[in-house]
Amino acid sequence: MRWEDTCNQTCSVARATSIFGDRWTLLVLRLLFLKVTKFSDIQQTLGITKHRLTDRLNRLLEEEIVYKHLYDETYKRYEYRLTEKGIDLYAVMIVIGQWGDKWLTDGDGAPVEYVHKNCGQNANPALTCSCCGEKLTASSLSLRMGSGLQKKLENEEINKFDEKLYANVFGWEKK
Amino acid sequence: MRWEDTCNQTCSVARATSIFGDRWTLLVLRLLFLKVTKFSDIQQTLGITKHRLTDRLNRLLEEEIVYKHLYDETYKRYEYRLTEKGIDLYAVMIVIGQWGDKWLTDGDGAPVEYVHKNCGQNANPALTCSCCGEKLTASSLSLRMGSGLQKKLENEEINKFDEKLYANVFGWEKK
DNA sequence: CTTGTTAAGTTCCATTTTGGAACCTATATT
DNA sequence: AATATAGGTTCCAAAATGGAACTTAACAAG
Numbered sequence: 020m021r022w023e024d025t026c027n028q029t030c031s032v033a034r035a036t037s038i039f040g041d042r043w044t045l046l047v048l049r050l051l052f053l054k055v056t057k058f059s060d061i062q063q064t065l066g067i068t069k070h071r072l073t074d075r076l077n078r079l080l081e082e083e084i085v086y087k088h089l090y091d092e093t094y095k096r097y098e099y100r101l102t103e104k105g106i107d108l109y110a111v112m113i114v115i116g117q118w119g120d121k122w123l124t125d126g127d128g129a130p131v132e133y134v135h136k137n138c139g140q141n142a143n144p145a146l147t148c149s150c151c152g153e154k155l156t157a158s159s160l161s162l163r164m165g166s167g168l169q170k171k172l173e174n175e176e177i178n179k180f181d182e183k184l185y186a187n188v189f190g191w192e193k194k
Numbered sequence: 195m196r197w198e199d200t201c202n203q204t205c206s207v208a209r210a211t212s213i214f215g216d217r218w219t220l221l222v223l224r225l226l227f228l229k230v231t232k233f234s235d236i237q238q239t240l241g242i243t244k245h246r247l248t249d250r251l252n253r254l255l256e257e258e259i260v261y262k263h264l265y266d267e268t269y270k271r272y273e274y275r276l277t278e279k280g281i282d283l284y285a286v287m288i289v290i291g292q293w294g295d296k297w298l299t300d301g302d303g304a305p306v307e308y309v310h311k312n313c314g315q316n317a318n319p320a321l322t323c324s325c326c327g328e329k330l331t332a333s334s335l336s337l338r339m340g341s342g343l344q345k346k347l348e349n350e351e352i353n354k355f356d357e358k359l360y361a362n363v364f365g366w367e368k369k
Numbered sequence: 370c371t372t373g374t375t376a377a378g379t380t381c382c383a384t385t386t387t388g389g390a391a392c393c394t395a396t397a398t399t
Numbered sequence: 400a401a402t403a404t405a406g407g408t409t410c411c412a413a414a415a416t417g418g419a420a421c422t423t424a425a426c427a428a429g
Binding site for chain 3 (some may be wrong): 070097
Binding site (some may be wrong): 020024025030031032033034036038040041042043044045050052055057059066095103105109110111112113116119120122123127128129131132134135136137141143144145146148149150151152155157159160161162165167168171180187188 | 207208218230263269306307322330333337359
């Protein structure tokens with residue numbers, strides 16, 4: 020499988036990764052959340068080359084993760100803003116940042132802290148179970164087949180890589 | 195700035211992204227969480243070439259996100275297992291998967307669901323404030339400087355890209 | 370009206386990364 | 400002695416990336 024075929028996988032992590040799991044894209048998205056939205060500002064803040072940035076922004080436009088918004092009528096200049104789909108990636112940014120804060124700061128502590136506006140405290144965002152509210156850890160979750168996979172199985176839309184993966188996850192016999 | 199210099203940024207998202215924000219690495223990590231841990235199984239499940247996989251696994255070994263575990267004494271075969279640092283990335287996987295479930299499944303629903311072992315229900319993992327327990331959204335958080343950034347400022351360890359970024363985030367004047 | 374400036378690209382070309390296929394090595398099986 | 404298998408490594412072509420120069424549309428200054 021070539022990299023560009025990962026978007027055809029059934030797994031949601033793979034499909035999402037096929038969009039932003041490459042060089043620069045996550046860093047661009049991070050800047051959009053931080054309100055660095057103009058082409059030249061993004062380019063200078065990252066030090067990325069212009070054509071690379073053009074490429075990444077076009078991909079995000081295609082995927083409707085960002086849209087162009089006219090911010091200067093006279094010069095016809097556009098900034099890149101997150102759509103609802105894009106804003107929904109905030110959890111991804113937060114969680115990646117939390118992991119970096121914990122494991123990559125050499126004991127200096129987080130460079131930036133998140134304050135929860137509603138309660139005024141350091142939010143210290145954590146993943147919890149929507150049902151019982153408990154904090155989730157890797158060992159507290161188990162997997163089961165969802166409707167998306169069932170439908171694909173019925174319609175035989177499962178490719179050989181999917182098959183190999185889910186054979187392992189759900190213990191199907193391998194040929 | 196070249197891609198390989200992103201690891202020198204102050205921002206935790208940038209530092210984390212410099213490790214797994216490239217082609218294949220997130221997909222490899224996902225398989226390790228799904229207990230696909232042998233070199234050839236990972237290679238065949240992804241369809242990645244062997245030397246590319248070798249490269250990615252070596253990087254994860256260097257970063258101490260995975261370690262090698264002897265699983266076959268006679269053949270001297272090793273599998274790749276997540277360290278504590280690696281297991282801590284489970285939140286990243288879950289959140290990326292959740293986003294994919296919501297935006298990339300064409301209405302078919304999630305291929306895989308998470309069951310919370312403790313309460314037996316569909317976990318539907320959500321980011322919440324550790325202080326008050328409320329669900330967090332992009333608009334409910336604000337940023338403030340943390341000790342990591344303060345120390346770097348005192349020691350003048352801020353590069354020009356950091357400076358440009360934090361000038362924007364915290365409203366410092368630009369030259 | 371000519372020159373200059375700025376944001377946002379595009380083009381060209383060299384360098385780096387990735388993909389495909391063949392080859393290598395240690396261990397065990399036939 | 401030949402074959403199989405996991406886990407690589409090597410070689411080379413193809414694709415992605417980086418650096419620098421060029422382009423375009425809009426206006427501003429002299």
